[in-house]
Amino acid sequence: MEEAKRGWDEEPVSRRVFVGSALAGSALAAAAGVFYPLARYLLPESKSGGGKKETYSVALNEVHVGEARFFTFKRKPALIIRKTQTEVVALSAVCTHLGCIVKYHEEAKQMQCPCHGAKYDQTGRVLGGPAPKPLTPYSARIEAGNIVVEEA
Amino acid sequence: MDELKLGPVTLRNRWLLKGFEMLDRRLAIKELLDEEVFNKLAPTHLGIFSCFGGITFFIFLMQIMTGLLLMIYYVPDTNSAYKSVVAITNDIPFGWAVRGLHFWGANLMVLTVMIHMGKIYFGGIYKAPRELNWVTGVALFLLTMGFSFTGYLLPWTQLSYWATVIATEAPGSMPGLGPLTKSLMLGGPDVSQITLSRFFTLHVIVLPASALALLTAHFVQIRTQGISGPM
8 A cells, every 4th residue: 555655746856857858858759750761761672571572362252253353552553353264364553644543344344544534455455545555464363262463 | 077067058967078078188179169159149139031041051951961862862864863763752761751851952042042142232241351251152152053953954854854955055055155165064965964964963072062162161251250240
């Protein structure tokens, strides 16, 4: 009981010590605010697992035949299209015209860009509209019941 | 010695005291610090506009530091320059911050230099015995312009390319020395890799070294001549 009674007011912290610690704390925080970005800037390979190749995988039964699934790959939107039972395609979903995100139209089996109407087929080839290049392809394969996407 | 008074500051920490004593015994810095830093009082007639020289110097130091950081990733090659700037901005952690500080610092520095020069000009502070400091100041202003001009080309964008074309055409149309000046700036008949390389060299070595030398002269003169009196 004796121990529990000892409150913070028994040994008051002097104003000098309090202000001093507050100052030191702020100075440390400010220094961290400079040195943390500096360290990250100088060690950029730590941003995505030390330059390891990025992969993405999803269970095969989550993507039905004819459907598409959008995901984030290399910090940009991408999509997987399951063309048939055994055929999958992975593409960047960034329109090559001005960088909008393309939509997948299941009935038409096309990707269409909502911004300026660029059209791509299921393999990313340009069918019409202002797109100058096909969508960037990634390599996709079916492996043990999963769809695995890697950089092409 | 268990405490040391330096103007308003009192040192009590044992290690700081030991370190200071060690330096003072060899360099006699106590007297110097007392005279030049801690007991040196600023005149009371100084206002906000008297700060802009110091603000400019602060921004200049920031430019040196962010510039060094940018130089680590920037590639002064016509094929890679733009790509490396895009990578700094989008891929390298906090690269956007470093480039942003350098970009806005550059713009702000021109502004603060102008305000500083306005204060010196309209306050008549350039008058004797400070005429030579006005001269080094104008030279520093021209160096600032040189920094802006050479730095503008480095990202190798359409904007920087054509800005350099135009800004070298202008002196190129001078009578007499025009064509020589232009080909000296460009290193050839048009803006090319050679131009990028010499602008880069000017921007990261020649101009900073000249600016540091002139700043030293600028500050030494302030110390010898003192702050000018009130208007």
